[in-house]
Amino acid sequence: MELSLKQKLFYALPVLFCFCLPFGSRILSVIIVVWTVLSLLNLDTADLKKGWRNKNALLMYAFFIVTLISALLSTNKNEGMFSIEIKLCCILFPYLLFGFNYPVDILKRSIVSFVSGCFFACLYLLGRSALYAAKGQPEYFFYTLFSDLIHPSYFAMYLILAITFIMLLYPKWYKGQQNIISTSYFFAAVFAISVFLCSSKLGLISFFICVPMVLLHKWQALNLKAITMLAVALAVIIFVSAKLFPSPFSRLSSLTDFSFANVDKTSSESTTVRILIWEQALGIIKHDFWLGAGVGDANDVLYSSYRQNGLTGAYEHKLNAHNQFLQTFIGLGVIGFVLLLLLTFGQLIKAILKKHFLLFLFSLLIVLNFMVESMLQTAAGILFFAFFFCLFNLVNEKELSGE
Numbered sequence: 240m241e242l243s244l245k246q247k248l249f250y251a252l253p254v255l256f257c258f259c260l261p262f263g264s265r266i267l268s269v270i271i272v273v274w275t276v277l278s279l280l281n282l283d284t285a286d287l288k289k290g291w292r293n294k295n296a297l298l299m300y301a302f303f304i305v306t307l308i309s310a311l312l313s314t315n316k317n318e319g320m321f322s323i324e325i326k327l328c329c330i331l332f333p334y335l336l337f338g339f340n341y342p343v344d345i346l347k348r349s350i351v352s353f354v355s356g357c358f359f360a361c362l363y364l365l366g367r368s369a370l371y372a373a374k375g376q377p378e379y380f381f382y383t384l385f386s387d388l389i390h391p392s393y394f395a396m397y398l399i400l401a402i403t404f405i406m407l408l409y410p411k412w413y414k415g416q417q418n419i420i421s422t423s424y425f426f427a428a429v430f431a432i433s434v435f436l437c438s439s440k441l442g443l444i445s446f447f448i449c450v451p452m453v454l455l456h457k458w459q460a461l462n463l464k465a466i467t468m469l470a471v472a473l474a475v476i477i478f479v480s481a482k483l484f485p486s487p488f489s490r491l492s493s494l495t496d497f498s499f500a501n502v503d504k505t506s507s508e509s510t511t512v513r514i515l516i517w518e519q520a521l522g523i524i525k526h527d528f529w530l531g532a533g534v535g536d537a538n539d540v541l542y543s544s545y546r547q548n549g550l551t552g553a554y555e556h557k558l559n560a561h562n563q564f565l566q567t568f569i570g571l572g573v574i575g576f577v578l579l580l581l582l583t584f585g586q587l588i589k590a591i592l593k594k595h596f597l598l599f600l601f602s603l604l605i606v607l608n609f610m611v612e613s614m615l616q617t618a619a620g621i622l623f624f625a626f627f628f629c630l631f632n633l634v635n636e637k638e639l640s641g642e
Contacts, residue, residue, distance in 0.1 A: 313535025395442025
C-alpha cells in the first residue's frame with residue numbers, strides 16, 4: 240500500500256528518534272514534539288481507542304498522573320515542574336506507540352537506527368578520546384571523560400541492548416547477506432569495547448549478566464558440554480579484559496572493600512556514598528510512607544537528612560537517592576512505588592510467562608539500573624525506558640523476526 244506524505248513523515252520520526260537517542264541531544268525533545276504534531280494528522284479513531292485501553296499504557300498514565308498530583312502539591316515548585324516536564328514522555332510514548340498502527344518494517348527500521356546511532360556515537364567517543372590521548376591525556380579513554388554524551392552507566396545500558404538486537408534479530412533479518420552480518424558483529428565488538436571504556440561498575444555487571452543470557456537464548460539447543468565451554472570462554476574473556484582494561488575492573492574493587500564497621504560519612508566514593516544514602520532514604524520512607532514527601536521536595540528532604548546526619552560528601556554533591564525505587568518511594572509514597580514495581584518487576588514476570596525474551600532482557604537491564612541510579616530523574620534514562628517499554632509491549636521477538 241502506497242503511503243501518503245503525512246504517513247511517511249510520521250513513520251520517519253521514531254526512526255530518527257532512535258538514531259539520536261544515544262547522542263543524548265536536545266534535539267530529542269524537538270523530534271518528540273514534531274512526532275506528536277504529525278500524529279494529529281494521522282489519527283485513526285479505532286486505533287486510538289485501542290491504544291488508550293492498553294493495560295501497559297494505563298500503567299504509564301497512572302504513574303504520570305500520580306507524579307503530576309504530587310508535583311502540584313510539592314513545596315519546591317521548580318523541582319515539581321521539572322518532574323512533570325521530564326515525565327511527560329510517560330504520556331506521549333504510550334499515545335504515540337500504542338495509539339497508532341505501525342507497520343512492523345517501521346519498528347525494524349527504528350531498531351536498526353538505534354544500533355546505527357550507538358555505533359556512530361561510539362565512533363565519536365573513540366575518536367575524541369584518541370585525539371586527547373595523542374595530546375598526552377589517555378584518561379579520556381576512561382569513565383565520564385570517555386562517555387561525555389550521556390552518563391556512562393546509561394550509555395553502557397544502551398550498548399548492551401544494541402548488542403542484543405545484533406545477536407538475536409540481525410541474523411534473521413539479514414539471512415544470506417553475509418556482509419551485513421559480518422559488519423553487525425563488528426558493531427557488536429565495538430559496543431563491547433565501549434562498555435569496558437565506560438568503566439561503569441553497573442555497566443560491567445550488566446554486561447556479564449545479560450550477554451551470556453543472550454547467547455544462551457540464541458543457541459537454545461546448547462547441551463551441558465556447550466554451556467560449560469561458554470562458561471570457560473566467559474571466564475577467559477573476563478581475565479583478558481581485566482588485563483587489557485584494568486581501570487574498569489579496579490573500580491569494581493570498591494564493592495568488596497566496603498565495610499559497615501568503618502563507614503566514612505564524608506565519602507563521595509560511589510559505592511560508599513550509595514550505601515549511606517540508601518540508609519537515609521529508608522528512614523525518610525518510614526516517615527512519609529503513604530503519600531511520600533512529594534516529587535518536588537524529595538531531593539530537598541534527602542539533602543536535609545544528609546546535613547543532619549553528617550553525610551558531607553552526599554550533601555556537597557547534592558546527590559539524589561541513586562536508586563529509582565527509593566527515589567520514587569520518597570517522592571510518591573507507596574502508590575508510586577507499587578506502580579513502579581508493576582512497570583519493572585511486573586514486566587519481568589510477564590515476559591517470563593509469555594516467553595518474550597526481548598521484554599525480559601530489557602526489564603532486567605532496567606531493574607539493574609534502577610537499583611543503583613535514579614534513572615527516571617534524567618532525560619537519558621526516562622526516554623530510553625519509556626520508548627522501549629512501549630516498543631517491547633507493542634511487538635515481541637517472534638513478530639519482529641517474522642516467525
